[in-house]
Amino acid sequence: MTEILINLLSVRAIVEILILWYVIYRIFLFLKGSKAVYLLRGLIILIFSFFVFQKLGLYVLSWLLTRFFAFFLILIVIIFQPELREGLIRLGRRHLFPVPLKREEVERTIKEIVTACVNMSKKKIGALMGIKREFGLKNIIETGIILNAELSSQLLENIFFPSAPLHDGGVIIDGKTIVSCACLFPLSDNPNLEKTLGMRHRAAVGLSEHSDAIVVVVSEETGGISLAVNGQFTRNLSGEDLFTILKGLLQKEA
């Protein structure tokens, strides 16, 4: 026991444990809110059981668990395949040298988005807008119609006007440009989301889970303005709330 404690208190051990802790913590954060978290919980219970069985000298049970782990490792790769793929994509997607917008440009962009949202909210026009941050959204942009037009509230309202040909799907905004519209956003499969949420809202949460984009939604049914960031969904925002939150999120980077 004292040997274990001495081992634990060495600088090498502390550095190794801290690195291990950080990696495990980031994996947990990444899996939080997804279906994989339930599987992970089961795995942790099995690992704890294994150590308890070993400590109590229940060799038959620990032997069975060891055999089961070997089989379980293959299962993990199959079951966690979407998460593993997404994790690796996330690692490689970050831009090395992002060009930040000027503070005034960010504020102008936010004003245009908020004005469009408030106007569409009053008229109960549904809208879905993804605001790109660090992560590239090329795969999403390519699913829609490329616009590369200067952002304005009028253009946003025009895109989402119900009888307009491009009103289905979402727009991707990069800086002061509407890059593309009628894009297909990935749907969230988070089991904790409210069952009443429609496809548009699920798509908003989905994009925010798959990237670091900020997604703004206007509900067609209620006219409510909502925001999704990092898989977290905030509903029924006023124009001022939206302006403050967007300013806080986007001006940090400018």
Place this chain on the structure above:
Amino acid sequence: MRRFRKPDIKSIFLNNFWLKLISLILAIIVWLYVNGILTEGTSL
């Protein structure tokens, strides 16, 4: 000019506290197990 916010130590510590604690416990268990195998003879 970039403005720096004063880091709030309490919120850094308490944010996702249980997740951080479980990760730390798991990291220690994994380290002890692997270290035990590597040094041969030292076990939990």
